[in-house]
Amino acid sequence: MLSRSILGDYFAMLRHWAWLLVTIAVIFGTTAYVVSDHQPRVYQASTTILVDEAKANADYQSTLLDERRAQTYAQLLTTEQLLTTVIQKLGLHMTTRQLGSMVAVKVVRDTQLIMLQVRDTDPQRAARLANTLATTLADQTQNTRASRFGISKDSLQQQMSGLDKQIHQTEASLAQAQTNNDKAKQDQLQASLTQYRSIYANLLQNDVQLQLAEAQSSSSISQADPAIADTRPVAPRIAYNALIAAILGVVLAAGSVLLKESLDDSVKNPEALSVALGLPILGLIARIDRTKRSGLIVVEQPRSPVSEAFRVLRTNFQFTGVDRPIRTLLVTSPSQDEGKSTLCANIAAVLAQSGQQVMLVDGDLRRPTQHKLFELTNRSGLSELFKQPLSELENVIRRTSIKGVSLVTAGAIPPNPAELIGSEKMRGILQQLQTQADIVLIDTPPVTPVTDAVVLAQRVDGVVLVVRSDVTKMSACQQAVAQLQHVGANVIGLVINDISPRRARYEYAYRGYYNAYYGSHNKRRLQLPSWLSRKHQQTGTQVQVQPISALRDSPLKGKSSQHQ
Amino acid sequence: MNTTPAVLFVCTANLCRSPIAMGLFAQQAGKRDQGRVWRIESAGTWTVEGSSVPRNVQLAVEERSIDLRHHRARTVSRALLQSFDLVLVMTADQREALELEFPEVASNVHLLSEMAGYKYDVPDPINGSIKDVRMVAHEIALLLNSGFEWIAQQIVNRREQTTHLVAKTEQVLKVNTSQEW
Numbered sequence: 001m002l003s004r005s006i007l008g009d010y011f012a013m014l015r016h017w018a019w020l021l022v023t024i025a026v027i028f029g030t031t032a033y034v035v036s037d038h039q040p041r042v043y044q045a046s047t048t049i050l051v052d053e054a055k056a057n058a059d060y061q062s063t064l065l066d067e068r069r070a071q072t073y074a075q076l077l078t079t080e081q082l083l084t085t086v087i088q089k090l091g092l093h094m095t096t097r098q099l100g101s102m103v104a105v106k107v108v109r110d111t112q113l114i115m116l117q118v119r120d121t122d123p124q125r126a127a128r129l130a131n132t133l134a135t136t137l138a139d140q141t142q143n144t145r146a147s148r149f150g151i152s153k154d155s156l157q158q159q160m161s162g163l164d165k166q167i168h169q170t171e172a173s174l175a176q177a178q179t180n181n182d183k184a185k186q187d188q189l190q191a192s193l194t195q196y197r198s199i200y201a202n203l204l205q206n207d208v209q210l211q212l213a214e215a216q217s218s219s220s221i222s223q224a225d226p227a228i229a230d231t232r233p234v235a236p237r238i239a240y241n242a243l244i245a246a247i248l249g250v251v252l253a254a255g256s257v258l259l260k261e262s263l264d265d266s267v268k269n270p271e272a273l274s275v276a277l278g279l280p281i282l283g284l285i286a287r288i289d290r291t292k293r294s295g296l297i298v299v300e301q302p303r304s305p306v307s308e309a310f311r312v313l314r315t316n317f318q319f320t321g322v323d324r325p326i327r328t329l330l331v332t333s334p335s336q337d338e339g340k341s342t343l344c345a346n347i348a349a350v351l352a353q354s355g356q357q358v359m360l361v362d363g364d365l366r367r368p369t370q371h372k373l374f375e376l377t378n379r380s381g382l383s384e385l386f387k388q389p390l391s392e393l394e395n396v397i398r399r400t401s402i403k404g405v406s407l408v409t410a411g412a413i414p415p416n417p418a419e420l421i422g423s424e425k426m427r428g429i430l431q432q433l434q435t436q437a438d439i440v441l442i443d444t445p446p447v448t449p450v451t452d453a454v455v456l457a458q459r460v461d462g463v464v465l466v467v468r469s470d471v472t473k474m475s476a477c478q479q480a481v482a483q484l485q486h487v488g489a490n491v492i493g494l495v496i497n498d499i500s501p502r503r504a505r506y507e508y509a510y511r512g513y514y515n516a517y518y519g520s521h522n523k524r525r526l527q528l529p530s531w532l533s534r535k536h537q538q539t540g541t542q543v544q545v546q547p548i549s550a551l552r553d554s555p556l557k558g559k560s561s562q563h564q
Numbered sequence: 565m566n567t568t569p570a571v572l573f574v575c576t577a578n579l580c581r582s583p584i585a586m587g588l589f590a591q592q593a594g595k596r597d598q599g600r601v602w603r604i605e606s607a608g609t610w611t612v613e614g615s616s617v618p619r620n621v622q623l624a625v626e627e628r629s630i631d632l633r634h635h636r637a638r639t640v641s642r643a644l645l646q647s648f649d650l651v652l653v654m655t656a657d658q659r660e661a662l663e664l665e666f667p668e669v670a671s672n673v674h675l676l677s678e679m680a681g682y683k684y685d686v687p688d689p690i691n692g693s694i695k696d697v698r699m700v701a702h703e704i705a706l707l708l709n710s711g712f713e714w715i716a717q718q719i720v721n722r723r724e725q726t727t728h729l730v731a732k733t734e735q736v737l738k739v740n741t742s743q744e745w
Contacts (some may be wrong), residue, residue, distance in 0.1 A: 302664040303609040303640070308576075311657050353664060 017257045021250050028249030033242040041233035043123035045130045048225040049073070049114040049137065052104065061384045067112060074105045074114045075222065077137055085140075086132050092125075102126075103133065123229040123362070130227035138366035149214045156210065160203045167196045171472040200403040223247070265473045270496045273467065273474065277481050282320070282464065282493035283313030285343065287500050296342075296373070299402055310350040313495060317347075320462070320492045328430060328440045328460040330363075330489075332453040335446050336482035338468035339497045341369040344443040347464075351439060352404030361408045363456060365417035368410030370443055374400045382413025385429055386420050394430050406437065417445075422455040430459060447480035457489035465491060469499040569719045570603035572648040573676070574658060578608025578637040579652045580621045580690050580697065585676065585704050587630030592712050607644060609658050611637040618690070624697035628705070645669045649719045652676045653687035672722070676704070677709030679718075 014021070046482040070335040076082060083096040083103075092099075104117040116133060120126035122455040174189040252481050267273050274281050286306050288297050298307045320326070331344040341364065361382060362370035380396050398407045414420055421444075433440045442460065444453040457463050463484055468475055571589065575581035586606040591603045615637040622632055645651055645666055651673045653659045663670040677684045686703060689696035708715075 299664075302661040303658075305610055307661065308610075311660065353660065515725055 013261055013524040014254060020257065023252045024249040024253040025246040029242045029246035032245030035236055036236040036241045037237040039236040040121045042119050042235040043126050043230055044117055044119050044234040045126035045227040045229060046115060046117045047130045047134050047223055047227040049116060049134050050222050050224040051112045051114065052220060065174060069105050070112050070114055073137065074107050077105045077116060077133060078103060082136055082140065085136050090128060091133055094409045098171060122321060123231050125332060127227040127229040136224045141221045149210065150212055156203060161202065163200050163203065164194055167193065167200065169419050170196060265475055266470050267467050267472050267477065268470060273477060274494060277477060280493040281496060282307055282316040283495040284499055285309050285495060285497045285515050287498050288560050296349050297347050298346045310346050314350050314354060326461040330442045330444055330457055330460045330463045332463065332464060333446050333466040334472055334476040336446050338466050338472055342373060343466050343495060343497055344441060345370060345373045348405050348441050349402050351404055356404060356438040358405045359433050359440045360405055361433065361440060361442045362410040363421065363442040365410050365414055365420065366445050370407060371409040374407055376407065378409045378411065381409035383411035383414045386425055390428055390432055418451050418455060421452045427459055447483055448476055454483050454487055457484050458487045461490065462492040463489050464493060464495055466495050466497050468497050568601055568603045570626050570648045571715065572651045573606040574640060575610060575654045576609055576688060577690065578606055578611045579615055579617050580684055581688065581700060582606035582608065583617060583632050584625055584701050587625055587632065588705050589708050592708050596712060606645050607638050607640045609640060609661055611639045613638055620694045620697050624701055628701065642666055650715060652679065659744050676707055679714050698718055721744045
């Protein structure tokens with residue numbers, strides 16, 4: 001019936017823990033949201049700087065060169081010197097390191113553009129910083145150029161003025177030589193003068209060229225796109241952070257759950273337990289709401305799914321005794337606190353409800369509880385019988401509030417329960433009790449801590465092992481079954497107790513009730529409180545049958561069903 | 565005394581078997597018992613009050629011209645059970661639960677299959693496919709078809725018994741009073 005894949009098991013597990021995953025995700029997400037929300041808002045201003053050598057012959061080579069130059073300028077933007085200048089210009093109170101961390105520079109690939117981004121908590125200041133950085137860079141570059149040209153121009157001017165002086169001297173000497181009529185000197189001076197003049201012409205040409213170059217280089221750095229203050233913050237990214245944190249939370253929680261479940265040895269899957277122990281499951285009992293309950297649930301709430309589960313248990317139990325009717329049944333559990341006594345009392349009640357005379361014996365001489373469940377005193381009971389003749393048995397059998405259920409309480413707690421339980425007297429008591437009822441049901445201490453149950457198990461027709469879902473360890477179950485079977489006890493099956501509603505819904509859809517009635521189609525329904533919903537809901541449908549003639553005229557559909 | 569025969573169908577959640585039985589029985593009554601008005605209702609032993617019928621069930625009964633879209637689940641109560649001549653449940657479990665909790669109406673509670681001369685549980689198709697619901701609807705239809713006369717007879721008998729009992733009681737009272745006088 002239930003061969004489930006491993007993947008299916010994981011899904012069931014995750015669905016089972018879905019509440020935890022959702023909670024963790026919400027906590028993580030909310031925390032990230034709040035933290036991000038408290039972070040100062042950061043605004044970004046960006047500007048684009050164009051590095052352009054305004055040359056007449058703009059060939060590919062020079063463009064490549066410009067790109068490399070753009071890299072250089074990009075580096076220049078974050079130099080100490082430039083940043084200091086900008087801080088001074090804007091009169092800011094910050095270190096160059098601080099400013100440097102706010103500035104991001106990037107050369108746009110395959111272009112001569114530099115992208116300059118400034119992040120600041122003040123959008124206006126971010127824009128101002130970006131613009132000032134760009135203009136300062138442009139100014140400085142301009143200045144560097146200008147000063148370099150200035151030196152060249154100065155030396156050229158010096159040379160020219162020196163040459164000019166020499167030309168004037170030579171012309172004066174020539175005029176003197178003409179008056180003296182010194183022909184040789186005249187020729188010599190004439191040649192020098194020609195030479196000087198040609199040098200001067202060259203220098204003059206250089207000067208023009210220099211001026212031209214200077215004019216061309218003036219526009220090499222310019223702001224292509226001035227920064228504008230953007231009032232939309234770029235950080236923190238609140239929704240993004242919250243989402244990432246929530247996803248992280250889910251992943252972490254899922255990981256922890258998988259780890260926890262893989263390390264957890266407790267019984268989670270009844271079918272797996274049944275296969276591992278080679279024992280049938282007689283009943284699956286859901287968790288009983290202890291706050292509302294007084295008395296036994298099969299008596300107090302016979303219509304409840306839990307009571308129904310007990311009746312299923314009764315039916316299954318009747319099937320197991322087909323060949324060899326079970327007149328004495330021992331109820332025990334692998335370890336403590338598995339709800340075996342309450343379960344035992346409910347089984348007694350549900351058996352009695354089917355018309356059987358049930359003798360319930362509290363064989364737990366260590367921690368007796370049956371008298372509490374049936375609200376009786378524990379003055380005289382089983383332990384007293386060991387000191388008295390068997391004929392006294394009649395006096396310890398108590399009638400209970402439940403028709404068909406008689407109870408032998410445990411009596412005073414003896415020092416040697418295991419010895420008493422294993423005595424010949426006990427065998428006699430059991431035989432005697434069988435004559436008084438259709439079935440004798442014995443509640444005993446758990447199997448693994450003490451030997452009482454194992455000792456008694458040899459003397460009864462059948463043993464039922466109660467296992468508490470999510471609590472009892474698989475290893476404890478295996479040990480208990482091994483111990484019981486070792487002494488030849490007839491372990492007829494398992495009862496899984498205290499199944500949580502969530503597990504019942506997702507995993508143990510055995511009888512279909514949890515899944516069907518409280519799971520699938522009502523899962524998405526919002527349950528209104530009863531005082532609120534009573535006003536609005538129409539419960540029950542009353543059908544008034546129309547005469548056949550009326551029925552023929554208008555089909556039953558939608559017409560004849562009226563609401564109260 | 566109210567002369568309208570009253571039948572209550574009971575299942576677990578009041579979302580599938582009992583509403584189907586209610587609808588089918590209304591059709592039967594309309595066909596066979598012309599002129600007489602029946603009171604036919606349904607309830608569940610353990611319901612989520614106000615739940616509506618699952619889609620599968622609605623689709624399956626539409627094929628039989630039954631409309632359960634406005635049906636809402638409700639739970640049985642002592643007052644409700646007492647107001648019917650006959651309470652027909654789907655399973656022996658439900659009968660046992662009702663008998664235990666409401667012993668005073670125990671004699672009115674019967675298995676639906678008993679009406680047709682059998683004694684078995686009508687299975688719960690709530691988790692199944694539309695096919696399963698159809699099969700259960702078919703089964704209920706068969707049971708009601710062969711059990712209709714018996715159901716009607718049961719109600720008549722019950723009425724007569726009650727009338728008889730009332731008459732007898734009145735008689736006894738009269739005798740007693742006359743003797744005293």
